[in-house]
Amino acid sequence: DEKQDLTLGLMLSDNTNQFFSTLEDAFKKAAEDAGYEVISLSSGNDAAKDVTNMEDLLTQNPDVIVYNPVDSDAAGDAVAMANDAGIPVVTVDRAANSGDIVCHIASDNVYGGEIAAQYIVDQLPDGGQVVEIQGQAGASATNERGEGFHNIMDDNDKFEVVVSQTGNWSSSEAMSVMENALTANPDIKAVFCHNDQMALGAIEACQQADRDDIVIVGFDADADNLDAIKAGTQAATVRQLPALMGETAVEVCGKIAAGEEVEASIGTEVELVTADNVDADATAEEEATTEEEATTEEETETTDAE
């Protein structure tokens, strides 16, 4: 491709969340390598701020907007504004439920919740009591990951979700929840945390209670949790590839600006990382983030996030 002089707008739901800050960093780096300008805004998980940010972004007339909405339903108005201004929109991670989207780069939280639950089911043939430590109440990731988890668990008679409590994405709060859960239900066999931060808290709580038998499953595949999986303190985590999503998004933007065709929906992987594949996968992730070629543009998984 010949170099273009592009300005990309990136609107994230919340870049204080590690998942999105990783996505942002990868996006910026890929854009820099391609010689693009990036205007990056974050909404702090406030859907009204999405609208505000879109207004401010449009003032600066970017060539393509990459949009990670706070909320899929709420995204319509912001997208409509961009549509009115004639600026193409690409959504990442979370879709917009209305408006014209050129391309959606999806990662499926519900599916992630399902494979996490399935892993627990597979690990514990006898079933038992399970704990769910939720994200912030009302957040879309909480709802989706919880939905996937319950899709599997609720259909299975052997398992009982005895505790479903919020840890507010925070290790410290998750730790307290887990401590209380262990006191209240000594027979707990497994715990699913809506993110890896909270899994760290759960690990601490289990260790302090001398319970190394509990199957702990997290979400996000943070570096520390991969270490924990290697060390055997955590059983599994769900990997989404935020860096890959960021890079893919930059590439898609380049194509759109050049007038090339792009797929309407591009799926990035969601997969389970366990002790079996943690080493292999770690290298895969590294490759993905270092080598631009390793994108998955050919994959045309059309799973919709919402």
Place this chain on the structure above:
Amino acid sequence: MESKTTNKGLKFINNYRQVIILLAEIIIFSLISSRFLSVGNLTNVLKQVSINAILAAGVSFAIILGGIDISIGSVVGFTGAIAAALVVRDIPLVVVILATLAIGAVAGLINGVFIAYFDLQPMIVTLATLSVFRGATLVFTNGATVAMSKGACAASFKFLGSGRIFGFLYMPVLIMALVFIVVYYVQNKTSFGRHMYAVGGNEDAAYLSGLNVRKIKLMCHVICGILAGLAGAVMCARVGSAQPTAGESYEMDAIAACVVGGTSLRGGEGRIAMTLVGAIIIGMINNILNIMNVSSYWQTIVKGVVILAAVLMDRKSNN
């Protein structure tokens, strides 16, 4: 004579110091970015400011009383969810709006009863109801976003949030303007307004002067709740759906707008017009930071610094 003129000049400057801060801001921001001083962008600023300004107008009633209301963000979330749920059920627009205002009023009434009739401290009452109203929103929506369908009601409701009159006057801005006119009248031209300032200035004296202090406090909190309900409806209309977490920590921006506008948290003081100016000052800061593509981490820092600078300047010129 000579000195009197200077004094008058000084007094004038002092009276309109927030306006001066605003003008300074406009000049500086125009120099920083050529995109700032365009009709389109300034319209954006007003639209973006509208919800915070309406909330600030409401919370100014609580602050002038010498109290506070930090539950308004949760009221915004709750009334927004109710509004969306009603719109989805194709309830007529007028009913939807009245219902949100009524719910806001009830929320304010709850705060007011505890504050006025049980003599509890406003900060702790509204800290508790912040939690209660947010929980109620989560229970009501079951934690999920309430999206508005494409029906006739949805369209008319959304007009509230993004419609225009005469082609340039956005509805939220119009609503904000009306709110400020009414609030200005109530606070400055009615005896209720005088009484509110009196209670905030010296509650004991107000009581001994024969004022019904409790009723005044109650009323102020009810008004604060109503305006939070209105803000919730407008926000829901603007966004086109209601998130269960909508409005979280909005109270802080509203309080900041009041204080930057010269309202004292000690009560008894504050001018509503300057509260509007305060909201715009803060809105413009957010806007220029976005336009300049300042990273959101740095935005958080800069915003804090600028609020501090604004109250510092405010205080300096006040002395």
Place this chain on the structure above:
Amino acid sequence: MESKTTNKGLKFINNYRQVIILLAEIIIFSLISSRFLSVGNLTNVLKQVSINAILAAGVSFAIILGGIDISIGSVVGFTGAIAAALVVRDIPLVVVILATLAIGAVAGLINGVFIAYFDLQPMIVTLATLSVFRGATLVFTNGATVAMSKGACAASFKFLGSGRIFGFLYMPVLIMALVFIVVYYVQNKTSFGRHMYAVGGNEDAAYLSGLNVRKIKLMCHVICGILAGLAGAVMCARVGSAQPTAGESYEMDAIAACVVGGTSLRGGEGRIAMTLVGAIIIGMINNILNIMNVSSYWQTIVKGVVILAAVLMDRKSNN
């Protein structure tokens, strides 16, 4: 004689009303769940309460002055991140702890200077610094969690958060106990403490009595910052990593602990032992709601209602 005895009894009850609320809570919760009243669970409660209690002890200095500090949650986040970053670089434990305390002190100093020497309102100053410190944390960590490696330093640091002495005394609980003993001494047995109450009770009278009001205010805020720094370190040690958003909205729980413990937000009043009781009251509520697996939506509601009930009971028995 007869009536005197009753009066004394009433006075005793009134003096220890928070303790009575706590006992009532324990009895009720034991009836609700058989799992509540176990050594293990009560140990959990104390561990979980420790961070909030340390913060509450700190913020009580600001509240007794008649002010507030809502930036402490952000200070927790910032000092936690610094602590984790230092531990990762294998800096000796003592240095790490001193560094976090020093950073907390600087944060408090910044608040204190604006509040004491520029006469700005505590609420707005700390609202601004809340934003600044959080932004600084985000910039420092680049929005990513700082995890502590498994090195020697990490192990000794983590001992702070989860280590035990004599097999049952958890370090955070021990640290909390020490903090409360020291704070009790400072607030009640030193002239500095006496002066703090005087400034909170009547600033003008304190000034005319020859107290250095500004220095006292500054000191109180520095102490508040130091304790927030300590809480940040303990929290980071307890969890084993530092999230950039750690400590968000912790200030509200700390303030609630003070108020439930009978500290007046009007200043000049408040007993540190009751603040501890207040923190435990709130911690037990969170604990029983978890144990009973109440949905988090309902938890939000119940927590608000219970805080309201506690301050209401507090006020009733106070009259």
Place this chain on the structure above:
Amino acid sequence: MGEVVLKLKGVCKEFPGVKALDGVDLEVREGEVMALLGENGAGKSTLMKCLTGVYQRDAGSIQFKGKEINYTNARQAQDDGISIIHQELNLIPKMKVYENIFLGRELKNKMGKIDIKQMYNKTAEMLKSMNVDLKPDQKICELSVAQQQMVEIAKALLLDTKVIVMDEPTDALTDSEVVSLFKIINDLRDRKKAVVYISHRLEEIFEICDRATILRDGAFIGEKKVSELTYDELISMMVGRKLENQFPYEAMKPGKTVLSVKNLSNDYVHDISFDVKAGEVLGVAGLVGAGRTELAKTLYGVFHYDKGTVELDGQQIHPKNPSDAIRNGIYYMTEDRKGDGLVLIMNVKENISLSSSDKITSSGHINEKKDREYAEDYVKKMRIKTPSVFQKTRNLSGGNQQKVILAKAMMSDPKVLILDEPTRGIDVGAKKEIYLLINELRRQGKAVIMISSEMPEILGMSDRIMILHEGQKKGELSREEATQEKIMDKILS
């Protein structure tokens, strides 16, 4: 003789630990001024608060125009025709004069819009008729205490009620305003209003009141026609014993000069020079707004000065703030005991030692025993009426609060003690005790500066009198040459 409009019978009121009223009777007649007298803490204010609905009585009956009344808030009493000027100022500091005067009864048009112009004009009229030189749109916080008191009186008069209660209205006034007030009271009497007048300035009672009701320790002692009473009788009814020699001045030979002020000038005072010797009382007289308080606060480091010098024991000093002044040996006792005198929610002991932490602490640690002993010592020595040193000062009567502040000043052991209105609101007995304490201070070789608006007090207790007017020194008189007329002459010169 006027008809009885208000009849209180057997009124009782108890606060936790204090029986404030124990079967008190009071009859108020129209066209008459009834004095309500008693020592500090006798229950005068409490009785009036029970009458006007601020407090609810525990027992007894109150009849107004033959009808039993039982108000539960202040508004009901006002609406019925009973207004009160409370002992404490009840104005909104940040609001304007006219807004305060019309608070709660704003004039409005039909739309509910307040009519500022009319309220302004009516206020201007009212102030003019009272001989008060104030603009209706001045803010209360910019006024002196005396001016505020006049606003308070105007506010009560506006109600045009049947009964007006004045709880120590002249407390903060100087002679010229007192004259205006008495004109107002005489006018009220002519208009057949009933007035209840509470004051500790007994000479006023003989000048303006028709009858007197005397309370002691919450109990009713008696009611007498003022014309049938003598000064000494009145005092013995109030105090329960004879009280001789109201001003116990002792001639003493002053020592060397302690404080010497030369050409002091700032925003408030202009070119003031004077000195005070050890064991001497320098009285400072002047009208309201003379700048006496400002002078004192300048010496105390509250206000700054850039011209002039202050010497203490021959050493030049320049206090930058009160703590600096206290270190140098100057102590100022404020005129506003509730505003900036006491920490009301702290107890007696804590207030007394507030300025003398070094006496009760060693390296920051408070010696509780010492702390208590010091306080108990002062409570005994100064006869402060309180159940214990652990009583909150909020619950003390005004005179006892005043003594606590004086105790605080004495404990700091200054070389120069500035007393600003030291006996404001204090009963005759307590006043004498404070004068005795001043004598004690003189004997200890302290230099005392006494600011007072009470002429008899200034004349009775000072060795020398300095006269201030509008921030300027108008002269000095020795004890021997000073008379009320000469002082007024100097002021007006």
